[in-house]
Amino acid sequence: MSELTFEQMLEDSIKTIHSGEVVEGTVIDVKADEIILNIGYKSDGILTKSEYTNDSSVDLTTVVKPGDTMEVKVLKVNDGEGQVVLTYKRLAADRGNKRIEEAYNNKEVLKATVAQVLGGGLSVIVDEVRIFIPASLVSDTYEKDLNKYAGQEIEFVISEYNPKRRRYIGDRRQLVAAKKAELQRELFERIQEGDIVEGTVKNVTDFGAFIDLGGADGLLHISEMSWGRVEHPKKVFKVGDQLKVLIKEISGSKIALSLKFDDANPWKDAVSKYAVGNVVTGKVARMTDFGAFVELEPGVDALLHVSQIAKEHVEKPSDVLSVGQEVTAKVVDFNEADKKISLSVKAMLAPEYSEEESDADVVSVDIDAVIAAQSEEDAE
Numbered sequence: 001m002s003e004l005t006f007e008q009m010l011e012d013s014i015k016t017i018h019s020g021e022v023v024e025g026t027v028i029d030v031k032a033d034e035i036i037l038n039i040g041y042k043s044d045g046i047l048t049k050s051e052y053t054n055d056s057s058v059d060l061t062t063v064v065k066p067g068d069t070m071e072v073k074v075l076k077v078n079d080g081e082g083q084v085v086l087t088y089k090r091l092a093a094d095r096g097n098k099r100i101e102e103a104y105n106n107k108e109v110l111k112a113t114v115a116q117v118l119g120g121g122l123s124v125i126v127d128e129v130r131i132f133i134p135a136s137l138v139s140d141t142y143e144k145d146l147n148k149y150a151g152q153e154i155e156f157v158i159s160e161y162n163p164k165r166r167r168y169i170g171d172r173r174q175l176v177a178a179k180k181a182e183l184q185r186e187l188f189e190r191i192q193e194g195d196i197v198e199g200t201v202k203n204v205t206d207f208g209a210f211i212d213l214g215g216a217d218g219l220l221h222i223s224e225m226s227w228g229r230v231e232h233p234k235k236v237f238k239v240g241d242q243l244k245v246l247i248k249e250i251s252g253s254k255i256a257l258s259l260k261f262d263d264a265n266p267w268k269d270a271v272s273k274y275a276v277g278n279v280v281t282g283k284v285a286r287m288t289d290f291g292a293f294v295e296l297e298p299g300v301d302a303l304l305h306v307s308q309i310a311k312e313h314v315e316k317p318s319d320v321l322s323v324g325q326e327v328t329a330k331v332v333d334f335n336e337a338d339k340k341i342s343l344s345v346k347a348m349l350a351p352e353y354s355e356e357e358s359d360a361d362v363v364s365v366d367i368d369a370v371i372a373a374q375s376e377e378d379a380e
Contacts, residue, residue, distance in 0.1 A: 016041075017039070017041055017074055017077060017084070018074065018077065019074050019075065019076060019077060020073065020074060021073070021074045022071055022072070022073050022074075022091060023039045023040070023041075023045075023071070023072060023073075023074060024039070024069060024070070024071050024072075025037030025038055025039040025040075025045055025069065025070060025071075025072055025086070026038045026067065026068070026069050027064050027065065027066050027067060027068045027069070027070070028044065028066060029066060030060055030061050030064055030065060030066060031060065031061065032049075032059050032060055032061055033048065033049040033060060034046065034047070034048055034049065034060065035047040035048075035052065035060055035064060037070070037072065037086065039072070039084065039086070041084060043078075043082050043083055043084050044083065044084070045072065045074075045083070045084040045085075045086040046079070046083050046084065046085055046086060047072060047086040047087070047088055050089075051075070051085075051086065051087040051088060051089050051090070052088045052089055053088075053089055053128070054089065054115075054125060054128065054130065055115070055125075070088065071088075071091060072086040072087060072088050072091060073086065073087050073088075073090055073091040073094075074086060075087050075090075089128050090128075092127055092128035093127070093128040093129055095127060096126060096127030096128050096129035097129060097163050099126065099127050099129070100126060100127075100129050100131070100158055100161060100168055101161055101163070103157070103158050104158040104161040107157055108157070108158075109155050109156070109157055109175065110126055110155065110156055110157065110158070110170070111153060111154070111155050112124040112125060112126050112131070112153065112154065112156075113151060113152065113153045113154075114149045114150055114151060114152050114153075114154060115130075117146050117147050117149060117150050118132075120134060120135055121133050121134040121135045121136075121137070121138065121146070122135075122138060122146060122149055122154075122170075124154070124156070124170065129168060130168070131156075131158070131168045131169070131170045132168065132169060132170065133154075133156055133169070133170040133171070133172055134169065136173070137159070137169070137170065137171045137172060137173045137174075138172050138173065139172065139173055139176050140173050140176045140177040140180065154172055155172065155175055156170040156171055156172040156175065157170065157171050157174065157175065158170060158171075159171035159174075180215070183214060183215035183216075184215045184216045184253075185215075186215060187213060187214060187215030187216050188215075188216070188250075188253075191213075191247055191250070191255075192247070192250070193247055193248065193249060193250055194246070194247065195246075195247045196244055196245070196246050196247075196261075197213055197244070197245060197247060198242065198243070198244055198245075199211035199212055199213045199214070199218065199242075199243055199245055199257075200212045200240065200241070200242055200243075201237050201238065201239050201240060201241040201242075201243065202217055202239065203239065204233050204234050204237050204238065204239065205233065206222075206232070206233070207221065207222055207233075208220050208221040208222050208224075208225075208233055209225075209233050209237050211243060211245055211257055213255065216253065216255060217255070218245065218247070218255035218256065218257040219254070219255070219256055219257060220243075220245060220257040220258070220259065221256070221257075224248065224256070224257065224258035224259060224260055225237075225259050226259060226260070226298060226299070227260055227264060227265060227266050227298055227299030228266075228295070228297075228298025228299045229285070229295075229298070243259070245257040245258065245259060246258045246259065246260070246261060265299075266297050266298060266299040266300045267299070267300065267336075267339055270300060270334075270336065270339075270341075271334070271336055274296065274300070274302070274331050274334055274341050275331065275334060276331050276332060276333065276334050277330065277331065278330070278331045279328060279329070279330050279331075279348065280296055280302075280328070280329065280330075280331060280343070281296075281326060281327065281328045281329075282294040282295050282296040282297075282302065282326070282327060283295050283324055283325065283326055283327070284304075284321050284322065284323050284324060284325045284327060285301060285323065286323060287317045287318055287321065287323065288317070289306075289316060289317075290305065290306055290317075291303050291304055291305040291306050291308075291309075291317055292304045292306075292309070292317045292321050292327075294327050294329070294343060296341070300341070301341075302329075302331070302341035302342065302343045303340070303341070303342050303343065304317075304327065304329060304342075304343045304344070304345065305342065305344075307346070308329075308332070308342075308343065308344035308345060308346045308347070309321065309345055309346070310345060310346060310349070311346055311349045327343075327345065328345070328348070329343035329344055329345045329347075329348065330343065330344050330345075330347045330348050331343060332344045332347060
């Protein structure tokens with residue numbers, strides 16, 4: 001029996017390896033883009049950065065150090081230069097595939113940081129498996145700019161799992177919708193008409209503002225923004241403003257809001273402030289052919305009829321008055337039920353002007369009808 005040479009004994013003592021085999025190695029050297037491992041084979045193993053991770057920004061010297069042990073997968077036993085080519089990324093991906101498959105089957109909610117913002121969606125990585133979340137599945141509303149998600153940690157579920165095509169699709173939209181539905185349910189259980197709640201201005205339109213109440217949006221119509229006149233909602237509110245609002249009405253899933261709080265109602269003390277015979281001062285808010293509307297305070301307008309503007313005959317209010325002009329006049333009629341007040345400058349200018357003459361000269365006008373008619377004219 002022939003004796004084995006030293007080289008033969010050394011050869012036999014070293015294990016054999018095959019492509020695709022998972023082996024354990026010890027880090028013996030680390031560079032920024034390469035790791036050298038002792039895998040118990042006649043040649044050391046080479047693990048490049050591209051086979052360690054999909055993140056090209058990683059410096060390998062910051063993630064491993066000599067002496068560390070790690071499991072890797074053999075890609076090539078001999079790369080042509082006698083070195084063993086290894087991969088950590090693909091081994092992690094193989095294991096990640098099983099992780100993703102389990103999450104898909106169990107409808108598990110996963111959490112990951114957005115690695116990349118693409119033109120059509122977001123890319124996240126879970127256990128070295130790249131998952132794509134299409135823009136349509138990022139939120140339950142249209143997202144014009146997805147860049148705000150860059151670097152953010154988000155939650156999602158796997159809606160499509162196809163390892164053969166390496167197609168892994170994530171869905172965040174259903175989680176967002178479910179969370180909103182739960183918040184909405186909790187909100188409607190908590191609120192009722194007449195409550196005063198806090199909200200945030202979410203959107204401002206020509207006709208009002210939508211207020212986020214934390215579970216549902218409420219509409220604050222322009223007519224409910226103030227007891228006075230609001231020229232345009234955008235001149236009063238901007239997105240992000242915090243408000244305390246009154247829940248005026250709840251109809252199904254719709255919430256009507258108001259800032260007309262009862263304690264600030266200007267008509268509350270109007271019966272005494274604007275009693276017939278009182279002399280008041282206000283500013284001309286708008287004019288028509290038959291008279292001028294004078295704002296006595298925000299939310300309280302009075303009609304100064306053309307026949308009551310001056311002692312002499314006035315053809316049109318605009319001949320002697322202008323919008324914004326201050327006017328002092330006497331209250332000659334007060335209708336609390338209809339919230340209508342009639343004024344007369346003429347009554348102050350002519351002491352001999354009797355109450356009977358005043359009643360005869362004052363023309364009864366339906367202010368609401370006048371405003372409606374004026375609006376129609378403006379629209380035309």
